[in-house]
Amino acid sequence: MTDGPAHSAGRARILGRVRRALADVPRYERPEDHPVPRDYLRAHGERTPAESVDLLAARLTDYRAVVHRTDPPGLPALLAELLRRRGAHRVVVPVGLPDGWLAEAAVEQVVDTAELTARALDAVDSVVTGCALAIAETGTLVLDAGPDQGRRRITLVPDHHLCVVRAPGQVVDSVPRALERLSPVRPLTWISGPSATSDIELDRVEGVHGPRTLEVVLVESPEPPS
Amino acid sequence: MRVGLFVTCVNDTLRPSTGRAVVTLLERLGVRVDFPTAQSCCGQPLYNTGYRHGAEPLLLRTAAAFADHEYVVTPSASCAAMVRDAYPRIAARAAAEGRPGEAARLRAAAERLVPRTYELTEFLVDVLGVVDVGARFPHTVTYHPTCHGLRALGLRDRPRRLLEHVEGLELRELEGADECCGFGGTFAVKNAAVSAAMGADKARAITRTGAAAVCAADNSCLLHIGGTLAREDSPVRTLHLAEILACTDGVVP
């Protein structure tokens, strides 16, 4: 059906119409000849790495993510405490979750596999992951399905997402700086706060289909000497 | 300094007091005003309704009427915007239609006229460099910025600065000032229901200010606003900004 004559006929028809529609564009003009001014900013303001982490925390909080800060040795105890407070018993984790993150948590760990169905995920309490990077200006976490993040569905179906950001290494200032570091080959999920809607009277309400509680743990390592 | 007054067809026919006020005001400021009688309409009513070709002769006429003036001053933000935004576009469209001869004439006319054309408050503030024009008007007034003044010309705070320097004038804030009054030329009759609803909301906001008068830099909007206010028996009267600025004895001309 897709490679038959109907397919190529539709393709040829549309591309033919496009070419006829563009009769006013000089034939010698190449796409890159059409000017695009790129004098917009790569980031808004100059910040030290520590200031960027502070901004990330503030912007995450702005959109109702709950932010916690700790250092690497304190991480296992903090994660254990947050899961205890949440009352989480069954927690889904990606295969590459760093050893030790959940060492102190008294929970049943469900490992992300291809066989784990959405319905099964609906029966777990929480998910714990890392991230690919975080964007300070917009308060955004980006997941790229890396080993410490897992398949896209595991951060979607459970109602509680605990996401660990390694700061300042994983924190970038702005959207342009984020895209520079991301690969489109990987499936990407950008998360800015818990799920929300503005569909009732254009007023924002948190909590629809995605996790209704988003907790972010900023694990701050001392800056490496540059 | 030779200034040509582009009074506009609406003011010429329906609100001559505004034209007289501009003459009074400019002459008081030491400007020699000339009124070339060959002028008529800038073509905006035709152009905005879709009759671009009908506007072409009016572009040429307007440019020719003011060919010898150093400055062309108009007490209408929308007519100034017509000259500045639409005239070059009319020329460009003629070229795109494959009418190079007309296009060249239209472009030449527009290029000569556009840089010399000023809306009144622009001329006062930017060219004459005055904000205190020596006016006295001891009344409460609210100001409606009008869409063309606000968005097409970007008059920003020029009218407000002029009003703030009028002796005795108390300026009242207008809620939703940047919203359209609903006039929109032929829109007022083609979509009369929506136009009237917008006008009614604007009129209510104006009446709520408690001001004795509402002023603007464009009489076409004021005709619509004034007609709506009058129908609603509002005590607020409409005045062109120039009529206030021309006033020195505190009495509305």
Add this chain to the structure above:
Amino acid sequence: MSRTYLGMPAFPRAAAESTRDGTLRANLRHATHTIRAKRAAAVAELEDWERLRAAGAAVKDRTLHHLDHYLPLLEENVTRAGGTVHWAADADEANRIVTDLVRATGEREVVKVKSMVTQETGLNAALEEAGIRAYETDLAELIVQLGDDLPSHILVPAIHRGRREIRDVFRDRMADWGRPAPEGLTDRPADLAEAARLHLREKFLRCKVGISGANFMVAETGTLVVVESEGNGRMCLTLPETLISVVGIEKTVPTWRDLEIYLQLLPRSSTAERMNPYTSMWTGTTDEDGPRDFHLVLLDNGRTDTLADEVGRQALRCIRCSACLNVCPVYERAGGHAYGSPYPGPIGAILTPQLRGLASPLEESLPFASSLCGACYEVCPVAIDIPEVLVHLRERVVEGGPVTVGGNRTVIRPAKRHALERAAMRAAGWAFDHPAALRRAQRLAARTRRVHPRRLPGPGRAWSDTRELPEVPEESFRDWWARTRGERP
């Protein structure tokens, strides 16, 4: 049955009706005024907004001017990444392709992410005819679907509904479509959102086919982007086994890097957020993560006809943020349904007549559904000069001229119902070009001023029903000048 926009009356009539609806006016006023101030604040945070806006417009223009280069490139990269690309010249073709793809899976139900193009093509009705049930999963689309209603806003299709009406729709209709609304449902937005979550979750977990649109398609990588808030998009894009995305050809951007512009422009313009809660980006298929089969249906449906118009083609830059609706005084009073298409407001007034052509009195009336106040152009994140296009399309209606319909260039004649106006405009144009005649008319009006009626008959009633007529002065400015400045009359 899904309602359609077929046979809608021309804008002035529909708008006159909705303008009288007090509830609608109040709902729209409340919602649009809430978002206006927030948008302004979100935009003011970025000192380079105008530069981003210029770049956003330029990248779209580059793409549009070279769409014949970028579409095959996009196709190549989607295909290389494991997707299948289909081409649909019009709505029927798109619906047929999607219906066949769903049939091939053997499934009888699909979950849908909010998508403007499938509203445009009437996909749900086409699927229904084929015995396939489509569940809308965006909260507002759900409200519209359950209420057997039509969308009235690009971002918030149920903007015309207040919270009480939404509660009633949920309480009365959810049971017909699946899980009923919880007992004692209140009209608190949080409770309404919870009811939608419970109602839809079952469907997300069950359905094996998802249908989406896309906000952007990156030609150089084959990546698709969906920007959303609720998480229903992520559900539909990642849980099903088969994903079918129907996307207008103008959604293409050349490079990965170009997203840095639009991901700053879109959320702030749309929901007034620094970033929307969820953005999904995918390139073809990924082993063991998300759908196994991915189909991209590229839709024309009037877009190439729009592209052929040098002035009108800028409408194709639109990124569907709906900022222009939220600031439009006409939209605020007329409501979205009066525009007779899924694209209401200022952008709809220039998009619908171009996508469909000036096919009926409705399309002919849309370019006039504006006071040309310019608020839409001011907020547009890709700088579409909507007033310029409106005036251009008015010209096509009243003067006729060259247009492209179904890929063929043709010259249309002036619309018949404008004949009287045309004659009047011609007369006015002549008088304005003959000042002596103008002066005679002015004097005649001045002489007869005492007998002018307060209200006009015929077409003039449109003015004088709600507004006093201006009084004609005793003397025109022209005559005053001649009298006082000593020029000969």
